[in-house]
Amino acid sequence: MSVRLLVVDDERLIRWSLEQTLTKGGYEVTAASTGEAALAAIREDPPDLILLDLKLPDTDGLQVLRQIKELNPLIQVLIMTAYADVGTAVEAMKLGAYDYLAKPIDFDNLAVTIRNALEASQLKRKVKLLSERHLYRYHFDRIVGTSRRIREVIALARKVARSAGTTVLIQGESGTGKDLLAKAIHCESARAEEPFLEIACTAMPETLLESELFGHERGAFTDAKTPKKGLFEVAHGGTIFLDEIGDMSGGLQGKLLRVLEERSFRRVGGTKDVAVDVRVIAASNRDLREAVDGGSFRKDLYYRLQVVTITMPSLRDRREDIPLLARHFLEHFSREFKKRPPRLSPGAERLLAQYDWPGNVRELRNVIERAMILEDSGDLLPGHLPPEVGRLPASTGPPVPAFQLPESGVVLEDVEREFVRQALELTQGNQTRAARLLGLTRDELRYRVKKFGLNHKAEEEEVG
Missing domain, CATH: 3.40.50.2300 (Response regulator)
Incomplete structure (x- = not known):
């Protein structure tokens, strides 16, 4: 051209x-x-x-x-x-x-x-x-889910992204996707072309976290051989994501409050104010209101952060999204492992939907990754799931039968024929996989295929 x-x-x-x-x-x-x-x-x-x-x-x-x-x-x-x-x-x-x-x-x-x-x-x-x-990877329409709870979260986050507001608080259990939502807010905002920087406030010494956030001047401490810009300075014009802010020390909470109120700070060992324009998105898996009442989190910082609060729902509170997320992760890992995406069997889907997911979406992702490593049949079956997911929750009442016999009764042979037909349909006529679904050997299945006249539903398989 x-x-x-x-x-x-x-x-x-x-x-x-x-x-x-x-x-x-x-x-x-x-x-x-x-x-x-x-x-x-x-x-x-x-x-x-x-x-x-x-x-x-x-x-x-x-x-x-x-x-x-x-x-x-x-x-x-x-x-x-x-x-x-x-x-x-x-x-x-x-x-x-x-x-x-x-x-x-x-x-x-x-x-x-x-x-x-x-x-x-x-x-x-x-x-x-x-x-x-890169930015599209984190847009709101890339967040998987159609439940009312997640739609409400996305609608609120869209408004936040479009606004000029510079402070957002995201609360929710660990593994619910708080970091993904923070990235989506940044990527659909007017700040999208500017930096998005994130740091975990947990398990980091106060002095190191202070230096990372605000930078330091030469000679500020023993190893400070040269001046260093902190994340607030580097993120100027963009967004900084402070994960697990509830674990931040009291001293740093005060310095963060000053940045939020005055839009400026001083490097460690510095005497000059550095002005910044940064959107701060803070996240916590703790209830910060309780932390304030317990004295571990500053009340004034809490009120400054919670101008807009978004609460990410746990996965057990949006169970209708579990099959969608499972299939999304199956597609993802099939590309990563260069395998054909397996079909999520009804039994496995039922177990996934019934499990409580204490680790939320992160745990589901890990379970699907494990299953993709073990799966080699073309179907993701209950046996591919870890024991804690594969166990049905304890029942508080009398056991519910897997199949309910109608009061009018049934012809057992008709039931058997229907299950064989369904197994062949689910496996696209693959007799080996259909036999596995029914707990039969391949010869036992072939006998029933012939008996019930279902040869047209079954693929011809080469006997090795």
């Missing part, structure tokens, strides 16, 4: 000369003599690069440059003018021009500049594509 260039100049001879030279260079070239004609051409079919004269009969070239960048920021623009001056050049570059060429045009220099500009444009497009792909 050829590269398309647009030449914008009011002088016919210059347009003709550039068209001829650039066409010989292998480019597809169109031309416009006015700013209005240029903008119309860009709207209809955006070029890859524009050669733009600053002096146009109907408008100022800088104004056209502004409008080009509004229409498509990725189009590279080379400014041309016979009235070269530093001030105009600086202004054009500030507005997004790639380079500035003085007339008469040096065609050798022009060829090099165009090549460099196109390479820079291609790199920008690749970076943008990679960035979009």
